Amino acid sequence: MLRYTLNRLWQSALTLLLASIVVFIGIRLLPGDPATAMAGEEADPAAIAAVSERLGLDKPIPVQYLTFVGNAVQGDFGESVRTGTPVTDMIGATLPVTVQLAIYAMLVAVLAGMAFGVVAAVFRGRWPEWVANGFSLFALSVPTFWLGILAVLYLAVQLGWFPASGYVSPFDEPLRGLYYLTLPSVILGMTHAAVVQRQTRASMVDTLTADFVRTARAKGLSRSAVVFRYGLRNSLIVVTTIVGLQLGGLIAGAVVTERIFGLPGIGKLTLDSVFTRDYPVIQAVVLVITTAYIVINLVVDLLYTVIDPRVRVSGRAR
Known part of the structure; x- marks a missing residue:
């Protein structure tokens, strides 16, 4: 257990270091000059x-990188070229919105995906499986931006069931905040729900057709006990992997959804920064999202040791 944890920690640290180098070089390969953008054309x-000189862009690239990393470790990403506001304050104001949206969307994806996956596995070859697979195919095929626009037009504007745009913090007004986040979370989580559904079904079918499950049924174990005690429990490893991978992707991929629903999240901040060539903000946002992705996957890998005892015994991931 300790060996596995230490191994994953140094791998994550190395990945983060390499990611910071890629982010730093990638930003400097973008067209335009931050100094010119800040001083004016x-x-x-x-x-x-x-x-x-004030931004430190006149120094050699290695010196700039070391300065960037040293400041980033202290939480200092500089100031916005466009507004002069500290980048840390801008990220601190927008990141919680995106995190709330991503967590809500993932909750929707896990609940809906596992429910449809269980139905598809238990009722193989019958109409409930066709319905579940039809949902999965629809969610994977329809672009999120198109589905989001339709949801705004019909569910928000015409029917008035949800607000078309805006944001209210769930920490200030819990019910109203969740109400404002519900529609964008459902739209954002549908594609991920389809992925969870397919993986849950595949895992449960493999488990339910295994010899030990046939033996349990022959001994008189009820169908519900077989489904939930063996099938669903064994599928949790697959679902945990998907949640870890998809949650990081949700944070990074919420750009379109935030734009459609007018949410003041980090996706909107990223787009605004790209349009205005605000390089310090772009650099900080990409690094923060990358760090979040790495940390989430590290936590998921460590959760394997809780879910699957074989990881604790072998000292490595499956």
Whole structure:
């Protein structure tokens, strides 16, 4: 257990280091110059040089990288080129919105996906499985942005069941906050629910057709006990893996959903920063999302030791 944990920790640290290098170099390969953007296109070379010196862009690339990493470790990502606001404050104001949306969407995906997956596995070859598989095919085939626009037009504007846009913090007004997040969370979580459904069904079918399950049924174990004690429990390893991978992807992929529903999350901040060439913000946002993705997957790997005792025995992931 300890060996496995230490092994995953140093692997995550190495991955984060490599990711920071990729982010740092990638931002500098983007067209345009932060100093010129900050000083203005019509600024004279002296003004641009002064801004470049203040941002540290006149120093060698290795020195810039070490400065960037040293400041990032302390939570200092510099200031926005566009507004002059500390980037840390901008991320602190927008990241909670995206995290709330991602967690809500993943909750929807897990509950709906596992429910449809269990139905499809238990009722193989019958109409409930066709319905579950039809949902999965629909959710995987329809683009999220198109489904989001339709949801706004029909469920929000015409029927008035949900607000078309806006955000209320669940910490200030819990019920109203969840109400505002429900429709975008459902839209964002549908594709991930389809993935959970398919993997849950496949895992449960393998378990329910295994020899030890046939033996349990022959000994008189009820159908519900077989389904939930053996089938669903064994599928949790697969579902945990999917949740870890998809949750990081949800945080990074909420850009379109936030744009459609007018949510002031990190996705909107990213798009605004790209359009205005606000390089310090883009650099910080990408690094924060990458770090979140790595940490989430580390936590998921450590959860294997709780869910599957074989990981504790072998000291490595399956």
